[in-house]
Amino acid sequence: MKQGWLIVNGFLDSPKFDEIYNWILSAAKENDVELRKLTNDQVTSILPISTGKTDWKAKPDFVLFWDKDVKLARMLEAEGFQVFNKADAIEACDDKSLTFIKLKETDIPMPVTFNAPLTFESKYPDYTFLLQVENKLGYPMVIKKNEGSFGNEVFLAKDFNEAAHIAEKLGPNSFIMQEYIESSKGKSARLQVVGSEVITSMKLTNEEDFKSNVTGGGKMEKYEPTSEEKEIAIKACEKLGLDFAGVDIIWNEDDKPLLCEINSNAHFKNIFDCTGVDAADAIIKYILKKI
Ligand SMILES: Nc1ncnc2c1ncn2[C@@H]1O[C@H](COP(=O)(O)OP(=O)(O)O)[C@@H](O)[C@H]1O
Ligand SMILES: [Mg+2]
Missing domain, CATH: 3.40.50.2300 (Response regulator)
Incomplete structure (x- = not known):
């Protein structure tokens, strides 16, 4: 045994x-x-x-x-x-900024994203960087804490003041600023990867919020991902050395998939309730094959 x-x-x-x-x-x-x-x-x-x-x-x-x-x-x-x-894979996922940096050299499509610059001060002495970033991203702008889950630390800033306020609340160094993909408002897909396979997936929709997380009221439905979406999920997991993960996908105005984020310890209860596929069982079986 x-x-x-x-x-x-x-x-x-x-x-x-x-x-x-x-x-x-x-x-x-x-x-x-x-x-x-x-x-x-x-x-x-x-x-x-x-x-x-x-x-x-x-x-x-x-x-x-x-x-x-x-x-x-x-x-x-x-x-x-x-x-x-593996430690490196968990680290790369637990920090949304690091996830994108580690995947930068791939051809995986992502929303345009900027990192918060490092300061040694307890808050940014000036926000010139935000003026630069807003030139590229415009408003509304998505601001995410690097380490956050369930949509709890993802915000939409409507102007400079709101963005600076969110940045101050999150604390320096700890967030990313991202292009708002309006076409994907309240919509995303979760692809559950185990090994080099997408074992199941679901689509999430929230009519009331731009964030589609189930925790925030997102509704789940079974979803058959396109081969392009599967390829993004599998390639991202391979590149980061993940054995298993939950990959979030959003869609641009041409309906093309973009990588949103990757969860190394994705909660699999919701996807089980939605699809009946048991990720825990798949993970254990995968590990047994690998050891
Ligand atoms: N750039 C974006 N444009 C539009 N919607 C987004 C964007 N980034 C995230 N979202 C929405 O917010 C949700 C939460 O963001 P995500 O990066 O997955 O953080 P969390 O780790 O909190 O789930 C996503 O599932 C998606 O619905
Ligand atoms: Mg997510």
């Missing part, structure tokens, strides 16, 4: 996350895998980052890393564990 660790965040107190962990644990059981749930703080506190070998009594065959503690994932890789997703 194969053995694995499921690493989760020990400081997250959320039934929504617990449901996902329990789901993964039962998917493992159904596939005859003994999966043990451990929290990032538990493991971090027994694993010194200083030199010296750790004496692991029993090493699991794999680690399913359902957290964003990238440093811990990296430590586990340094200790010789086989970690899914």
Whole structure:
């Protein structure tokens, strides 16, 4: 019987996350895998980052890393564990700015996007960069915190003052400014990738908001992605070294797909409710093939 660790965040107190962990644990059981749930703080506190070998009594065959503690994932890789997703891949997804930078050399189409410049001050002493960026993007302008989920940290600024206000609220260095794709208002697709395959997908629509996230009231429907959309999702995952991910796609006025963002630990409950496809089962089966 194969053995694995499921690493989760020990400081997250959320039934929504617990449901996902329990789901993964039962998917493992159904596939005859003994999966043990451990929290990032538990493991971090027994694993010194200083030199010296750790004496692991029993090493699991794999680690399913359902957290964003990238440093811990990296430590586990340094200790010789086989970690899914890999630390680099989680890091690249957890930061929307880094995702685009790492994919810049590909031909994957994306909305025009600028990074927030680094300042050592607690807020930007001046916003000349925003004047430059607004020349390229115009308004409304999408501003996203680099690390955000469920649409919670994605905003639409209607003018310079609003953009500067959002930037100030988010804090310097931590956001991107992006072309607003009006044609995709309240619409997106979620493609669930496992390995080099899109295992299922859904379309999301919200009539009341430009953001289509289910958490914000987006309605789900089954969706058959085009080959171009599948190619974007698979290519992006391959380039970032992701074993599995939820890829968000939006559409420009010519109905051409654009990469919106990638989620390394995509919640798979909604897509299961919509399509009946169980990503947790697919992920466990994929890992069993890889180890
Ligand atoms: N540039 C954009 N133009 C139009 N709509 C967008 C744009 N970026 C994001 N959205 C909408 O906002 C939603 C949330 O943005 P996303 O980047 O996926 O962040 P999150 O990680 O919070 O889900 C998307 O699903 C999409 O509906
Ligand atoms: Mg999203």
